[in-house]
Amino acid sequence: MQQSTRPPEPKxxxxxxxFTRACNALEVGQLVKDDLFTLFESIGALEIMDSKMDSGFxxxxxxxxxxxxxxxxxxxxxxxxIMDQLLCHEMAWHTGYPLSQTLFTSVYIDNLLxxxxxxxxxxxxxxxxxxxERRPGVLLEALRAYCLAVIKCCDYxxxxxxxxxxxxEEDFCTHTYNRxxxxxxxxxxxxxxxxxxxxxxxxxxxxxxxxxxxxxxxxQFRKDFLIALDPDCPLSQLESYxxxxxxxxxxxxxxxxxxxxxxxxFTTKIQRRLASTVPPRPIxxxxxxxxxxxxxxxxxxxxxxxNFVDLPSDPIEFQxxxxxxxxxKPAPLTYARSYLGTxxxxxxxxxxxxxxxxxxxxxxxxxxxxxxxQSNWALSPPRNPLMPKSPRLQLSLxxxxxxxxxxxxxxxxxxxxxxxxCRLRRMMTHVIIGWDxxxxxxxxxxxxxxxxxxxxxIREQVLHDALTTWTYHKKLWMVERIVLLGFEQDxxxxxxxxxxxxxxxxxxxxxxxxLSRISEHHAQxxxxxxxxxxxxxxxxxxxxxxxxxxxATALQDLSAAMAKLYTVLLYLRLVPVPKRPFSxxxxxxxxxxxxxxxxxxxxxxxxxxxxxxxxxFGPYERPNAAxxxxxxxxxxxxxxxxxxxxxxxxxxxxxxxxxxxxGAKASGAETxxxxxxxxxxxxxxxxxxxxxxxxxxxxxxxxxxSGVAVDVKVEIPAIVVGTKCSDxxxxxxxxxxxx
Amino acid sequence: xxxxxxxxxxxxxxxxxxxYIQYEGDKEETYLxxxxxxxxxxxxxxxxxxxxxxxxxxxxxxxxxxxDPLTNALIGVVVCKLETHRSGTFRGYIAMLAVQESxxxxxxxxxxxxxxxxxxxxxxxxEIVLETEVTNTASMKLYERLGFLRSKRLHRYxxxxxxxxRLVLYLKAGxxxxxxxxxxxxxxxxxxxxxxxxxxxxxxxx
Numbered sequence: 033m034q035q036s037t038r039p040p041e042p043k044x045x046x047x048x049x050x051f052t053r054a055c056n057a058l059e060v061g062q063l064v065k066d067d068l069f070t071l072f073e074s075i076g077a078l079e080i081m082d083s084k085m086d087s088g089f090x091x092x093x094x095x096x097x098x099x100x101x102x103x104x105x106x107x108x109x110x111x112x113x114i115m116d117q118l119l120c121h122e123m124a125w126h127t128g129y130p131l132s133q134t135l136f137t138s139v140y141i142d143n144l145l146x147x148x149x150x151x152x153x154x155x156x157x158x159x160x161x162x163x164x165e166r167r168p169g170v171l172l173e174a175l176r177a178y179c180l181a182v183i184k185c186c187d188y189x190x191x192x193x194x195x196x197x198x199x200x201e202e203d204f205c206t207h208t209y210n211r212x213x214x215x216x217x218x219x220x221x222x223x224x225x226x227x228x229x230x231x232x233x234x235x236x237x238x239x240x241x242x243x244x245x246x247x248x249x250x251x252q253f254r255k256d257f258l259i260a261l262d263p264d265c266p267l268s269q270l271e272s273y274x275x276x277x278x279x280x281x282x283x284x285x286x287x288x289x290x291x292x293x294x295x296x297x298f299t300t301k302i303q304r305r306l307a308s309t310v311p312p313r314p315i316x317x318x319x320x321x322x323x324x325x326x327x328x329x330x331x332x333x334x335x336x337x338x339n340f341v342d343l344p345s346d347p348i349e350f351q352x353x354x355x356x357x358x359x360x361k362p363a364p365l366t367y368a369r370s371y372l373g374t375x376x377x378x379x380x381x382x383x384x385x386x387x388x389x390x391x392x393x394x395x396x397x398x399x400x401x402x403x404x405x406q407s408n409w410a411l412s413p414p415r416n417p418l419m420p421k422s423p424r425l426q427l428s429l430x431x432x433x434x435x436x437x438x439x440x441x442x443x444x445x446x447x448x449x450x451x452x453x454c455r456l457r458r459m460m461t462h463v464i465i466g467w468d469x470x471x472x473x474x475x476x477x478x479x480x481x482x483x484x485x486x487x488x489x490i491r492e493q494v495l496h497d498a499l500t501t502w503t504y505h506k507k508l509w510m511v512e513r514i515v516l517l518g519f520e521q522d523x524x525x526x527x528x529x530x531x532x533x534x535x536x537x538x539x540x541x542x543x544x545x546x547l548s549r550i551s552e553h554h555a556q557x558x559x560x561x562x563x564x565x566x567x568x569x570x571x572x573x574x575x576x577x578x579x580x581x582x583x584a585t586a587l588q589d590l591s592a593a594m595a596k597l598y599t600v601l602l603y604l605r606l607v608p609v610p611k612r613p614f615s616x617x618x619x620x621x622x623x624x625x626x627x628x629x630x631x632x633x634x635x636x637x638x639x640x641x642x643x644x645x646x647x648x649f650g651p652y653e654r655p656n657a658a659x660x661x662x663x664x665x666x667x668x669x670x671x672x673x674x675x676x677x678x679x680x681x682x683x684x685x686x687x688x689x690x691x692x693x694x695g696a697k698a699s700g701a702e703t704x705x706x707x708x709x710x711x712x713x714x715x716x717x718x719x720x721x722x723x724x725x726x727x728x729x730x731x732x733x734x735x736x737x738s739g740v741a742v743d744v745k746v747e748i749p750a751i752v753v754g755t756k757c758s759d760x761x762x763x764x765x766x767x768x769x770x771x
Numbered sequence: 772x773x774x775x776x777x778x779x780x781x782x783x784x785x786x787x788x789x790x791y792i793q794y795e796g797d798k799e800e801t802y803l804x805x806x807x808x809x810x811x812x813x814x815x816x817x818x819x820x821x822x823x824x825x826x827x828x829x830x831x832x833x834x835x836x837x838x839d840p841l842t843n844a845l846i847g848v849v850v851c852k853l854e855t856h857r858s859g860t861f862r863g864y865i866a867m868l869a870v871q872e873s874x875x876x877x878x879x880x881x882x883x884x885x886x887x888x889x890x891x892x893x894x895x896x897x898e899i900v901l902e903t904e905v906t907n908t909a910s911m912k913l914y915e916r917l918g919f920l921r922s923k924r925l926h927r928y929x930x931x932x933x934x935x936x937r938l939v940l941y942l943k944a945g946x947x948x949x950x951x952x953x954x955x956x957x958x959x960x961x962x963x964x965x966x967x968x969x970x971x972x973x974x975x976x977x
Contacts (some may be wrong), residue, residue: 062796065829071825071852072820075819077820077821081821084816311816454924523921523923523936525915525921610915610916611916612916612918615917615940619918620918620948622945623941629948
C-alpha cells in the first residue's frame, strides 16, 4: 500500500471522567432527550450485558463461536436430513422470517458465503489449502452443490420480490447481512455443480439404493426449482417450468423419513457475525410437513400465475384474475405474488395495441363508439397550427389526455391488488382517493368531449359524461370491496353488521344506477339503429353489462336484506352489544366512514339520516310499539321488504349465472369466479331459511322492552379468517332452543 | 361522572383494595424495575430501558399503576403517550398494559385503561389507538367493551410473525376530518401507517 493513501492515525480522547462528572449532575430517571430521539430509536437501543438483547453476551462457559466442523464426514442419511432441514429453513424464510433466523443459521451455508469468496471455486466449506485427507468426499461435495443452489435460489427470489411493491419485514425479509448471494454468477454454473453431484452420487458404490435415489431426487428438484426461479425466464415458456418440479415433490416427501437431521450444523451463534446491533433471535423451527406444504403452495401458485400469460388482452380479465389470485386460500406467499406481478407488469403484457386503461374505458362506456374509433388516432394535425383540428382528432387527443392522467391511479389500483390481503384493503382506501381526484379531472375532459360531440352532431351516439361514469364505476367497485374485505378480515363487530351491510347496499345501489344509465344509453343506440346487435363486439358488451348489472344489484339487495335482518336482531337484543362507556354511536359512525368521507361522490350519509334508517323503530333498547306489531305480522313491511330484497338478489344471481364467467370477464379465473358465485348463492339460500325460521318463532311477550321474543336460538358465527370466501356474508344460525 | 364509575360493580369491589396511582418522574427508582419486569415477562424480546424512559419521561402522567396497599408490590401498569400524529389528530396511544397473572380477571386492566383514557380525554385527545394480537381475545374484549373498534388488520405486525388489529377510539367529533397542519399529508404506504409505533402492544392481561 502506498504511504500517501494511509488514513491518519485515529486520535483517542478519554472522556470517562468528563462523562462521569456530567452524569452526577443528573438525578436517576432524569432523561436528557432531544427531539430527534424517536420511539423507533428507543426500540432499536440495546442494553449491553443483557442476555436477551446483547448478542455478544456469553453465559458462563459459553463459547463465542460454534464448534461444528463442516469438513467432518457425514452419513448419506445425514445428507438427506440436512437437505430437508435447509428446505425447512428456506420455506420459513419464504413465509417472512429473516435469513438470520433461518438459512443463515446453517454452518454449511455460512462457510460458503463467508469470508466472501471471489470465485465460485473459492466457495467451499473451507478457505485456503487443506490436507488431502481433509478434502470433502462425494457426500459433502453433493451437499455443497445443493447449498450453492439454495443460495442462488435466494438470490433469484430476492431479485423478484424487490422488483415489485412489497413491504420489508411484513411481507418478506430481503436482508442478506452483507453476504453476497452469488449475484454475478450465472445459472449454468450452478447447474454444472448439481449435474456433477448427481453423476458422482450415481456412481458412488457405498450407497443403498433408496438413499441414493433420495439424494438424486433432491438434487434434481433443486435444479428444476432454480430454473423456474430464474428471473430471466421468457414469458412464453413460464408454464413449462413448474410441472417438472411438481413431479419431484412427492418422492421428496416419501423419502423424508430416510433422512437423519443434523441439528448441530445449525446455530444462532452465526448471528453474532451477521449484525451486531440486533438482539439474538431464536432459530425458526419449521416442521418438514409445514415446509413441504409451503413449497407445494409456491409451486401451485406460481403455476397458476403463469395462466395470466394466456388471458385475453382485456383489463377486466386481468382485474378478475388479480382479484381471484389475491383471494386464493391459503393466501399466496410474497414470492408468488411478486411472480404474478412480474408477469402483469412485463412489457409484453402491457404492450397491447390499445392501452389497457383505454380498453377498460372502451369496454364500459365507449363500445363501438365514434369517440374511440381507431381511425381517430390515424389523423394528423393540420400543418398550420393556427388551423382548427378536425373534431375526430380532437376526440383522440382528449381521450389520450385522460388516459395519461388515469395511468397512475390505474397502476395504483393494480398494485393494490397484488398486495397481501390486509394491505389490499388498506391500500385500496388510499387508492380510492386518487380515483376521486381523477373523477374531478374526468369531468373537465368530459365537458370538452361533450362539446366536440355536439359540434359533430352525434350527441345521441355518445354516452354523456362517459369518463366520469367510468371512473365513478371503478371507484364504487373498490369501495364495495373495501367493505367486503372488512367482513372477511373480521374488522367489524356483530352490532356493526347492520350498519356496514347497509352502507354496502347504498354503494352497490349507486353502482347499479351507473350501470343502468350505461345500459339505457346502449339500448337507445340499438333502438335507433346505430349499433348492429349481431356485431360480436356488441354481443360481448351486452353480456358484460348485463353481468355487471346483475352482480351490482344482487350485492345491493343481498346486503340490504342482511342489514334489515341484523337490525331486527339488534331490536331483539340477540346481538352482543358492548357497553362502550367512552364512545357514542355517532363517533363510531365517523370512525367507520373515515376512508370514505373525502369522496365526492358518493357522499357519506349524515349521521342523523343513517340513524333514522338503521333505527326505524326508535332506539334498539326501547323500540316503539310498531316494532312488535310488525314482527308479529308476517305481511308487515319489516318482513316483506326483507323477503323481497332476498328474492330480488336470488333472481339477479340467476342472471349472473346466465352470463357466466365469460360475461363477467373472468374466463381466466373461472374456477375462482364460480367458487365466489357459489358462496353468494349459498349465503342467499341459508339466509332465506333464517328469515323463515325467525318469522315463525316470533311470539308476543307482554311487558318486555320490545314486546316480542323469538323461540329459537340465534347465533352469529365467528369469522375464521382465511377459511372460505362466503365469510363476507355472515349469516346467523337459527336453531331450536334447548328446553 | 367519569367512565370508571360507570364500569361494572364487580371490579370496584374486588379491586377496591388495590391502590391506583399515577406514575411520577421521581419514582423511577421505586417503580421502573417492577414495571419492566411485569411487562417484559410476556415478551420474547425485551424493550431496552430507553423505551420505558421514552414514555415515562415524556408522558409519566399517562402511566397508571395498581399497587398492593400492604406490600406496595406492582400488580398492574398501563403506559401511554399523547401527541400530534402526522394525520393531524391529537392521538393517544396505549403502548403497554400488563397485570400480574395471579390478579387477572378482576377488572384491574380495565380500570387502568379507564384511568388512562380519562387522563387523555382531559388533555383533549381526539382519539386513542393501540395494537393487539388478533389472537388476544381477552385484550380485544376489554377494549371493545370500552368503545374501541377494530380499524385495521396488520399482517405479520409482530416480530414473532403474528398479525395484529389496530383498535381505535374516537373521543371527539370531527377527528376523521382532521388534516395535518403542515400540509405534508404524506399518506405513504409506510410499514406503520399508524405512526411510529413499531411492534408495540404488550397486552399481558389474560
